[in-house]
Amino acid sequence: MFNVLAKRQLSEAVFEITVEAPEIARKVQAGQFLIIRATEDGERVPFTFSDWSAEEGWIKFIFMKVGKTSHLISHLERNDVIADVAGPLGNPTEIEDKSRIAVIGGGVGCAVAYPVARALCDAGAEVTVIMGARKGELLILKEEFEALPLKDFIIMTDDGSAGEKGLVTAPLGELCKNGELDNAFAVGPAIMMKFCAATTGEYGVPTAVSLNPIMVDGTGMCGACRVTVFGETKFGCVDGPDFDAAGVNWNELMTRQRLYQEEERVADAEYAGSCSCHI
Numbered sequence: 001m002f003n004v005l006a007k008r009q010l011s012e013a014v015f016e017i018t019v020e021a022p023e024i025a026r027k028v029q030a031g032q033f034l035i036i037r038a039t040e041d042g043e044r045v046p047f048t049f050s051d052w053s054a055e056e057g058w059i060k061f062i063f064m065k066v067g068k069t070s071h072l073i074s075h076l077e078r079n080d081v082i083a084d085v086a087g088p089l090g091n092p093t094e095i096e097d098k099s100r101i102a103v104i105g106g107g108v109g110c111a112v113a114y115p116v117a118r119a120l121c122d123a124g125a126e127v128t129v130i131m132g133a134r135k136g137e138l139l140i141l142k143e144e145f146e147a148l149p150l151k152d153f154i155i156m157t158d159d160g161s162a163g164e165k166g167l168v169t170a171p172l173g174e175l176c177k178n179g180e181l182d183n184a185f186a187v188g189p190a191i192m193m194k195f196c197a198a199t200t201g202e203y204g205v206p207t208a209v210s211l212n213p214i215m216v217d218g219t220g221m222c223g224a225c226r227v228t229v230f231g232e233t234k235f236g237c238v239d240g241p242d243f244d245a246a247g248v249n250w251n252e253l254m255t256r257q258r259l260y261q262e263e264e265r266v267a268d269a270e271y272a273g274s275c276s277c278h279i
């Protein structure tokens, strides 16, 4: 059992949970993920570490309420417990120390972009963060990004309610065109990562993406998270979650992400019926 130390609501549907987990906190590196089971008979759900403290023995993850389990976790409060937390899982993000890099975070993907940007800044890289969301109120961790020694911090929203109106690919393309980037790292919805890859690919800027295929065991045994990269089958959990964006088969990834849509809809509807506080 893992104690919940705090819960913070970051936007209408996005929450941050802090969990007491000293053994895990000692080993985490930016880009890795955890798998939780909220209750002993619950499903296993992967989330990325958004922050941690080895000294104080806690970890944080940020998640969006999208279905049954994330709704359930959003109701946890301080002193509640989570049945299982497994991690750190997956490979840490490669941290280039001397490069000029763009870190692009879309929506809840900013929860992953933040520790990666922080690790790059700590290593001495020249970091430009491009943060995108559908609207201003969905932007998360703005103050945390602002506290980093970034070269530039660009905010893009679809409706122009914060930062500039437009997609993250617009400033990304400009940076590439002006020869200001050695590398890029993108995390967010698959469609956003696909278009970031196309943008940087045009200028030959190497780009890593953090993929989120459906996962079950997180240890390379079940095959649920398979993705095709440069024509080869890879497992998101043990070979990733970061991959070279130039080789990802995006259409296959997006099709596989929708594989259990109907089952997820039914589970969420059943849970909504049994829970009076479910929105």
Ligand SMILES: Cc1cc2nc3c(=O)[nH]c(=O)nc-3n(C[C@H](O)[C@H](O)[C@H](O)COP(=O)(O)OP(=O)(O)OC[C@H]3O[C@@H](n4cnc5c(N)ncnc54)[C@H](O)[C@@H]3O)c2cc1C
Residues within 6 Å of the ligand: 033, 044, 045, 046, 047, 048, 049, 061, 062, 063, 064, 065, 066, 067, 068, 069, 070, 071, 108, 111, 112, 211, 212, 213, 214, 215, 216, 241, 257, 258, 259, 260, 264, 265, 268
């Ligand atoms: C490595 C990794 C890191 C992730 N990090 C985060 C994070 O930091 N914050 C966050 O909000 N989300 C993250 N996700 C996605 C998160 O795991 C899903 O949103 C979650 O499983 C939804 O569960 P649910 O029961 O609430 O919704 P469901 O109704 O089960 O599903 C809603 C959506 O989530 C997708 N999904 C469902 N189950 C899984 C699964 N086991 N693995 C991946 N996707 C799934 C579905 O395709 C669907 O689009 C990550 C996924 C992976 C693989």
Ligand code: FES
Residues within 6 Å of the ligand: 214, 215, 216, 217, 218, 219, 220, 221, 222, 223, 224, 225, 226, 235, 236, 237, 238
């Ligand atoms: S989640 Fe089972 S092999 Fe990756």
